[in-house]
Structure formats: C-alpha cells, structure tokens
Amino acid sequence: xxxxxxxATLEAMADLMELSEENPFRARSFRAGARxxxxxxxxxGDLIAGGRLxxxxxxxxxxxxxxxxxxxxxxxxxHEELKSKVPPGLLEMLQVQGLGPKRAxxxxxxxxICDLASxxxxxxxxxxxxxxxxGEKSQEKILxxxxxxxQVSGRFLFSEAREAARPLLDAVRAAPGVVRAELAGSLRxxxxxxxxxxxxxxxxxxxxxxxxxxxxxxxxxxxLARGETKTSVRxxxxxxxxxxxxxxxxxxxxxxxFTGSMEHNTAMRGRAKARGFKLNxxxxxxxxxxxPSEEGEPIPGLxxxxxxxxxxLDPIPPELRENLGEIxxxxxxxxxxxxxxKDLRGIVHVHSVASDGRNTLEQLVEAARAxxxxxxxxxxHSQSAGYAGGLKEDRVIQQHQEVDRLNARLKGFRxxxxxxxDIRADGSLDYPPxxxxxxxxxxxxxxxxxxxSEDEQTRRVLKAMQDPHCTIxxxxxxxxxxxxxxxxxxxxxxxxAAGDLGVIVEINANPLRLDLDWRWGKFAREAKVRTCISPxxxxxxxxxxxxxxxxIARKGGFPAREVVNTYAAGDFEKALxxxxx
DNA sequence: GCCGTTTTCGGCCCGACTGTTTTCAGTCG
Numbered sequence: 001x002x003x004x005x006x007x008a009t010l011e012a013m014a015d016l017m018e019l020s021e022e023n024p025f026r027a028r029s030f031r032a033g034a035r036x037x038x039x040x041x042x043x044x045g046d047l048i049a050g051g052r053l054x055x056x057x058x059x060x061x062x063x064x065x066x067x068x069x070x071x072x073x074x075x076x077x078x079h080e081e082l083k084s085k086v087p088p089g090l091l092e093m094l095q096v097q098g099l100g101p102k103r104a105x106x107x108x109x110x111x112x113i114c115d116l117a118s119x120x121x122x123x124x125x126x127x128x129x130x131x132x133x134x135g136e137k138s139q140e141k142i143l144x145x146x147x148x149x150x151q152v153s154g155r156f157l158f159s160e161a162r163e164a165a166r167p168l169l170d171a172v173r174a175a176p177g178v179v180r181a182e183l184a185g186s187l188r189x190x191x192x193x194x195x196x197x198x199x200x201x202x203x204x205x206x207x208x209x210x211x212x213x214x215x216x217x218x219x220x221x222x223x224l225a226r227g228e229t230k231t232s233v234r235x236x237x238x239x240x241x242x243x244x245x246x247x248x249x250x251x252x253x254x255x256x257x258f259t260g261s262m263e264h265n266t267a268m269r270g271r272a273k274a275r276g277f278k279l280n281x282x283x284x285x286x287x288x289x290x291x292p293s294e295e296g297e298p299i300p301g302l303x304x305x306x307x308x309x310x311x312x313l314d315p316i317p318p319e320l321r322e323n324l325g326e327i328x329x330x331x332x333x334x335x336x337x338x339x340x341x342k343d344l345r346g347i348v349h350v351h352s353v354a355s356d357g358r359n360t361l362e363q364l365v366e367a368a369r370a371x372x373x374x375x376x377x378x379x380x381h382s383q384s385a386g387y388a389g390g391l392k393e394d395r396v397i398q399q400h401q402e403v404d405r406l407n408a409r410l411k412g413f414r415x416x417x418x419x420x421x422d423i424r425a426d427g428s429l430d431y432p433p434x435x436x437x438x439x440x441x442x443x444x445x446x447x448x449x450x451x452x453s454e455d456e457q458t459r460r461v462l463k464a465m466q467d468p469h470c471t472i473x474x475x476x477x478x479x480x481x482x483x484x485x486x487x488x489x490x491x492x493x494x495x496x497a498a499g500d501l502g503v504i505v506e507i508n509a510n511p512l513r514l515d516l517d518w519r520w521g522k523f524a525r526e527a528k529v530r531t532c533i534s535p536x537x538x539x540x541x542x543x544x545x546x547x548x549x550x551x552i553a554r555k556g557g558f559p560a561r562e563v564v565n566t567y568a569a570g571d572f573e574k575a576l577x578x579x580x581x
Numbered sequence: 582g583c584c585g586t587t588t589t590c591g592g593c594c595c596g597a598c599t600g601t602t603t604t605c606a607g608t609c610g
Binding site: 023024025026027028029030032033057058059060061062063097098099100101102103132133134135137138141185196198225226227228229230232242244258262265266268269270272273274278279280281282 | 582583584586587592593594595596597598599600601602606607608609610
C-alpha cells in the first residue's frame with residue numbers, strides 16, 4: 001500500500017472501532033495517526049526500514065506496527081480482526097448525514113440492517129421510526145441523507161461555491177443590525193474544492209440576519225437547521241451553507257474558529273490550554289488554576305491577529321490554517337510570505353472561443369483589465385485536442401493576426417501568444433518545430449493516457465520538458481479532482497528537471513496543492529523551480545481560480561524561486577524567453 | 582492508542598443543534 005492508502009485504511013479502522021464500541025480515544029489515535037502519516041515528508045519506506053516511524057508525533061508502537069504491516073504486506077491482522085467484527089455495509093452507512101456509529105450500531109442490532117440498501121428499505125417500510133431512540137423525523141432525515149449521497153459526491157469547486165456564497169454574504173451584510181460579516185471555512189482558506197459555505201456575522205439582531213440568509217438562499221433551498229445562533233440550508237445545487245451569528249465582541253473568535261480546519265482548531269485549543277487559557281468560538285479566557293472548572297476571565301478586545309499573538313504566535317493567514325506545520329512556523333517567526341491578489345500582474349493559461357473557452361479574446365482582455373491585470377497569456381488548445389476544438393496551423397496564424405491587431409490598439413495591456421500543446425503519449429509536443437516557433441510561450445500539458453503508470457507518465461512528461469519549445473509545464477499533478485483529470489507523477493523528479501531546464505511549473509486548481517506547498521516545499525526551493533499561478537481559465541468566471549494561487553506561492557522562494565506572473569509585463573516576457581536561451 | 586514545562590498514569594477541544602426524551606445522548610464541525 002502507498003501512504004495515502006494506508007492513511008485511508010487507518011481512518012476506516014477508526015470507524016470500525018467506533019462501530020464496535022472500542023475505547024473512543026483509541027479510535028481518535030488512529031485518526032490522528034492517519035493525519036500524521038499524511039504530513040510526513042520524505043520516503044515512508046525509509047522511515048519504516050530505519051525504525052524511525054515512532055519519531056513522528058502521533059505514531060506510537062501500535063500504529064507503527066499496523067502501518068509497517070500495511071506498507072509491506074498490504075494488510076494488517078488488526079484491520080482484519082476489526083473487519084470480522086463489523087458487517088462491511090455499516091461503514092458506508094456512516095456517510096449518511098446524522099447517522100453516526102452509535103445509531104448505526106443500534107439499527108444493525110435491532111433491525112439487522114447491514115448496508116445502505118437495507119437501511120433505505122427499512123426507512124421506506126417505516127421500521128426505523130419504530131426503533132427506540134429514533135422517530136419519524138430521524139427516519140425522514142436518514143432517507144433524505146441516502147438520496148443526497150447518491151446525488152452529490154460531496155465537494156464543490158471553489159469558483160462554484162464562491163459564486164453561490166456571494167449573494168448570501170451580500171444579503172447578510174445588508175440585514176439590519178449587522179456589524180461585520182465574512183466568508184469563513186475552506187472558502188476563506190481558498191481550498192480548490194470545498195464541502196460547504198460558512199459565513200460568520202456579528203449582529204445586534206440575529207433573527208434578521210437569519211431571515212435574510214434564508215431568503216437569499218431562495219425558494220429551492222432546504223432549511224436543514226435553524227437555531228438561535230446557527231442556520232443551515234442546502235442550496236438547490238446541493239451545497240450546504242451555514243450561517244453563524246455572534247455578538248460583535250465575539251466576532252474575531254468566531255471568525256478564527258470557523259476559518260481554521262478542524263485539525264488547526266484542535267491544535268490551537270490545545271495550545272491555549274497548555275498556556276492556561278481556554279479558547280472557543282466566543283473568546284479567549286484566562287483559566288484560574290485553582291478553579292479550572294470555572295469559566296475563566298475573558299480577555300477583551302482582541303482582533304483575530306491579536307488572538308494569535310496572545311498565544312505566542314505570529315498571525316497565520318487563513319490559507320495556511322490546516323495544521324500542516326504552520327503553528328510551529330508562526331511560533332518561530334518563520335511563516336512564509338504569501339502572494340496576495342494585488343501582487344498578481346498577469347493571468348496565465350487562458351482559453352478563448354477559438355478552442356473550448358466560452359469567451360472571446362476581447363471579453364477575456366476586458367475581464368483581465370477590470371481586475372487590474374496588465375497582461376494575459378493566451379493559450380488555446382493545440383491541434384491534437386480535437387475534443388476541445390484545438391487549433392490547426394492555419395487557425396494559429398489567424399489568431400496571431402487578431403492578437404497583433406488587439407495589441408496595437410490596447411494601451412497599457414499586452415496579450416502574449418501562447419498555446420497549450422498536448423503532450424502525446426510518447427512525450428512529444430503536437431506541432432512541428434516551425435509552428436512552435438511562432439509562439440511567445442508553450443504550455444505542455446497531459447490530456448490523455450491518464451492511466452499510464454507513474455514511471456511511464458513521469459518519463460513522458462520529462463521528455464516533453466526536454467523540448468526547447470516547452471516554456472511552461474501545465475497542471476503537472478492533474479487539473480481537478482472533480483474532473484478526474486489526475487495522473488500519477490513523481491513530482492520531485494519533475495520539479496528538479498524543471499529547475500534545471502528553466503521550465504516554469506504551473507500551480508493551479510489542484511487537489512495536491514498542499515503537497516506542493518508543504519511537503520515538497522523545501523525540495524522545490526532547493527530545486528529553484530519557477531512557477532506561475534494559473535487558473536487554466538475556460539471562462540471569465542474561471543479567473544477566480546487565479547485566486548486559489550493566492551496564498552500558495554511564496555514570494556522569493558517557497559515553494560518557488562520565482563512566481564513569474566507577479567512580474568510586470570516586460571519581466572514576464574524575459575522569464576518566458578529565458579527558457580529558450 | 583498516544584503523550585508528558587501539570588503527568589510514565591490519567592487524561593485526551595468544545596459547544597450547538599436535533600430528536601427524543603422529561604434531562605440527555607448522538608452527531609457534527
């Protein structure tokens with residue numbers, strides 16, 4: 001098994017432990033172990049062989065043994081034993097919202113329910129409502145949860161979620177009594193995909209804010225919960241949106257709490273506790289050591305930044321609040337500088353209607369200018385991308401004439417002539433050299449043969465980068481998980497080669513972003529890789545993906561030595577040409 | 582099961598909401 005598979009197995013084992021009513025803290029340890037495994041840099045095999053796995057915080061002797069077994073044998077006796085105690089279908093039942101291990105177990109014992117299918121049948125037959133501890137409402141909720149599971153995979157693209165969130169946030173901000181309101185959660189952290197929309201608001205009239213929120217969600221939305229401080233709705237397109245209302249004095253604490261990942265928050269609370277505080281979404285309290293059970297003295301008037309400082313930390317930007325090492329960096333005053341929206345000068349990797357984009361070149365230029373950008377690096381699909389209306393040579397020439405006309409007319413804005421050239425299965429680019437010579441830059445991307453082995457895929461990409469025309473390596477770790485465009489690649493090798501060759505590597509909407517940042521960050525810095533933040537935009541709306549790169553790429557070298565689209569147009573052009581020189 | 586500027590034993594983040602109860606357990610984030 002590889003590292004990811006082992007982590008997933010540990011999570012499954014934790015579920016199984018909860019289903020079989022083992023010590024809940026043991027289950028928690030397995031979950032922590034899965035996360036710890038995820039955060040390991042370097043080769044897991046080396047750690048295991050060297051007997052150094054136990055040095056990883058959160059992994060002790062029991063987990064070490066299980067992980068080593070899974071790594072070497074692909075199985076663990078402990079896992080087999082757990083599985084033998086629990087019917088396999090019970091695991092999938094935990095995915096149903098509102099159904100946890102305790103109640104899943106009750107249903108199994110009382111009704112013999114052992115999977116989603118039998119659960120659905122029992123609900124329809126009204127048997128679930130008759131079980132003690134359940135009722136009509138529970139039964140309905142479970143049924144709705146099963147239906148929902150079948151409809152939605154559960155995660156949404158950043159741009160889609162942000163678009164859905166905007167009217168909700170606007171409506172809440174306009175509600176009477178509202179002081180402050182902001183997006184929180186994974187949207188504020190700018191994850192490429194998010195599970196739900198979180199909005200935090202401070203208001204003197206909570207009910208009014210809830211009212212506006214529900215109204216803005218529209219008639220097609222389903223209200224999932226509505227209390228005094230929290231309202232949850234499911235929007236018609238399936239995204240859940242949560243609104244939390246707090247008093248204004250509590251706002252920074254609520255924003256902090258609802259922005260961080262669960263792991264980050266847990267770590268922050270643990271840190272607060274270790275320092276004699278209690279941290280929750282309402283405040284930071286100084287705990288009296290003599291009377292630890294009492295509420296404690298709240299520390300008034302802190303901003304979000306000051307909360308970090310009170311805990312001995314530099315303020316951690318939302319994009320980093322994932323508990324992947326940022327707390328240690330903040331303590332050591334070593335947080336990296338992040339690229340901000342205002343740092344971006346140009347937009348790279350954009351498709352127009354000439355291939356499979358939805359906007360004309362003029363529209364794209366206007367949208368880029370409206371965002372204050374100074375240049376646009378145009379890259380329609382190349383000729384072998386028949387599925388996407390890729391450009392044959394004659395259309396390339398035609399497009400270049402159009403770009404020349406526009407550039408002559410535009411003041412203070414520049415369009416660069418590029419192409420997203422398919423990397424063929426054999427690693428070659430799909431135009432002859434004399435055509436590739438016509439472009440200011442060439443993005444080489446994989447769009448086919450995703451099922452090649454990691455070894456074959458790596459060799460293929462390495463070969464494409466050898467071509468002197470290759471300026472930029474397009475979305476090297478797969479474009480989007482949701483579009484199933486992902487492929488295995490040995491990233492360290494790729495980054496090293498890119499550094500040596502002067503090839504710019506795209507960072508764009510990418511489910512492996514954190515791997516790039518944290519796990520390979522040190523390596524990439526050593527390899528001196530240049531990157532560009534790319535939205536791989538197929539429409540003006542996709543420009544939002546540009547902002548996913550914000551907070552990722554580091555100024556002056558983490559993970560990249562340079563982020564080329566933070567440069568002015570002239571320097572960007574030099575960065576492009578430095579490859580061919 | 583893991584961990585230790587409280588501890589090698591005894592803790593382990595914490596609060597809201599729901600549905601089912603008549604004071605609370607389960608679930609979620």
